[in-house]
Amino acid sequence: MTPTEVLVVDDDADVRAFVQHALEREGMKVRVAENRQAMDAAFAAGDVDILLLDVRLPDADGFDVLRELRQASDLPVIMLTGMDTPTDRVLGLEFGADDYLGKPVDPKELAARVRNVLRRGRGTQTREIVEPAEKLVFADYVIDLTRRGLSRTDGVEIRLTGAEFDLLSTLAQAPNRPLSRDQLLDQTQSRDWSPFDRSVDVLIGRLRKKIETDPKRPNLIKTVRGVGYVFSERVKRVSG
Secondary structure, eight states, X not given: OOOOEEEEEOSOHHHXXXXXXXXXXXXXXXXXXXXXXXXXXXXXXXXXXXXXXXXXXXXXXXXXXXXXXXXXOOOOEEEEESSOOHHHHHHHHHTTOSEEEESSOOHHHHHHHHHHHHHHOGGGOOSOOOSOOEEEEETTEEEETTTTEEEETTSOEEOOOHHHHHHHHHHHTSTTOXXXXXXXXXXXXXXXXXXXXXXXXXXXXXXXXXXOXXXXXXXXXXXXXXXXXXXXXXXXXXXX
16 A cells, blocks of 8 residues: 655744654655745655645745645645644634644644544545445535545536535535534544534535535525534435
8 A cells, every 4th residue: 555645844843853753653654844935846746645734834824825725726734833722723724724733743643633634535545446436416516425526417526625525425414404513523523622613613614605606695504503504405315
């Protein structure tokens, strides 16, 4: 099996060395970069499976880098931040991060988070798919559960991050059943969450922008006051 290719972008040499050592001990292949310029060079040198990106770089803002990346790619991204504040976490999610970690990090937790994001990521399936694809069809969209993709019925692909796909597929597999934020977190994330975590709300906002005709007046994913969210569209499950 080809080892996972990780790119770590952080201006702190000690952090880069620590992360590289921790992930290489877990059998991953790690490249490092100290700034945006070095990151671009690393991307040009070969494919990357996941990016660990510092929030603050000497020649760029990590959030700006993430926002630019999301315009062209659904590469899994974990944000690294020295100040693990709610503001940083929400900004990272809003700009398309799959996860975030406050520094310093525990090496075992770091490896577990990387594996979890890769497991959720669309381009990281390692087994060859030979069985018919299982799909959920609703409105003008098709969710391909086997290949982890979303497209319109006219064939146009809708780019989703791994976290967005997991949340959408969870909602669509329980149509017309209100699900609380805790239920959605339990079913889509493998980590501990505080009672005040806003990640589900941020991801719902991102999904609405991608699939709703009017994100401010959603018809597909509706808010259930005091409960959470409900997928209100009829869903048909098909194979092939």
